[in-house]
Amino acid sequence: MTINTVTLNTGVVMPAMGFGVFQTPPEATADAVAEALRVGYRLIDTAAAYGNERGVGEGIRRSGLDRSEVFIETKIWISDYGYEETLHSFTKSAGKLGVDQIDLLLLHQPVPTTFGSTVGAYKALEKLLADGAVRAIGISNFMPEVLADLLSQTDIVPAVNQVEVHPYFSQPDVQRADAEHGILTQAWSPIGGITSYRGDSSRSTFDDPVIGVIAAAHGKTPAQVMLRWHLQEGRSAIPKSVRPERIAENFDVFDFELSAGDLAAIDALDTGVRSGPEPASITPEAFHRDIPEA
Numbered sequence: 001m002t003i004n005t006v007t008l009n010t011g012v013v014m015p016a017m018g019f020g021v022f023q024t025p026p027e028a029t030a031d032a033v034a035e036a037l038r039v040g041y042r043l044i045d046t047a048a049a050y051g052n053e054r055g056v057g058e059g060i061r062r063s064g065l066d067r068s069e070v071f072i073e074t075k076i077w078i079s080d081y082g083y084e085e086t087l088h089s090f091t092k093s094a095g096k097l098g099v100d101q102i103d104l105l106l107l108h109q110p111v112p113t114t115f116g117s118t119v120g121a122y123k124a125l126e127k128l129l130a131d132g133a134v135r136a137i138g139i140s141n142f143m144p145e146v147l148a149d150l151l152s153q154t155d156i157v158p159a160v161n162q163v164e165v166h167p168y169f170s171q172p173d174v175q176r177a178d179a180e181h182g183i184l185t186q187a188w189s190p191i192g193g194i195t196s197y198r199g200d201s202s203r204s205t206f207d208d209p210v211i212g213v214i215a216a217a218h219g220k221t222p223a224q225v226m227l228r229w230h231l232q233e234g235r236s237a238i239p240k241s242v243r244p245e246r247i248a249e250n251f252d253v254f255d256f257e258l259s260a261g262d263l264a265a266i267d268a269l270d271t272g273v274r275s276g277p278e279p280a281s282i283t284p285e286a287f288h289r290d291i292p293e294a
Helices: 026-039 053-063 083-097 112-131 144-153 172-180 209-218 222-232 244-251 260-267
Strands: 005-007 013-015 043-045 071-076 102-107 134-140 160-164 184-188 236-238
Touching: 026 043, 026 053, 026 244, 043 053, 043 236, 053 071, 053 083, 071 083, 083 102, 083 112, 102 112, 102 160, 112 134, 112 144, 144 172, 160 172, 172 184, 209 222, 209 260, 222 236, 222 244, 222 260
Parallel strands: 043 071, 071 102, 102 134, 134 160, 160 184, 184 236
Antiparallel strands: 005 013
8 A cells, every 4th residue: 555645625635745844954954855855755844933944945946856746835933923924924935935836834833822813824824825825724733622713713624734643642632623624634743753852751752662563573664664654544744854864764654554453553652741832832922933034
């Protein structure tokens, strides 16, 4: 079974496996993106807040691929929420990326304390979609109750909800709510890299014995098994690396299949413990970040 693409609720076809550049230094981004595209990735995920959209655009141009062959995903940061502010933020991101159209544009976080600005930002995404400036719109780090609030005040169901999902924190309630509305769950930190540098550093998904046994049985690495787990369960996954050997390893997941028992064993590893920021804790005061002009 080969899983290369997923079809969003808008009918847009998106590569299931993406390449992420979170915390990739701007000066290293172009090289990493160009290498990922050389290996075979066709979805690149960035964000205004990462500060490396310009490097993503340069890496895409350096690859020699036609623009139509690369699916570009980026995110609006909370400092640019509000209807007019978000419309302008699109212009900033598109300018840095060097493109006229963005394939998938997300709101990076909900802001519970000023949710009106979040709704205004999403309505701007709806306008950009209607105008053809973006091909699909979505959200990131939206929990079920916040998603319900958004849906009650807007017209278009998000195509994607990008959230923390890995074997130690699979958020079944979020995945269930997404599925009920036809929203694709997309995993950030899909191989649990965040478990290695936040929370209990003595417990890392890479060293998990259950995952290790499954990996050995398939002649694959733990990272490859975790990425395959996402794809077979219907999620999109966004691994990241700047090391060419890891970039290639993470993409080499289309030539084997996990059994139902393998999937169930990995599902059972969920601890319910979040390693990333608590979405409800995001406030403009604590997380303000000026997003430069293009």
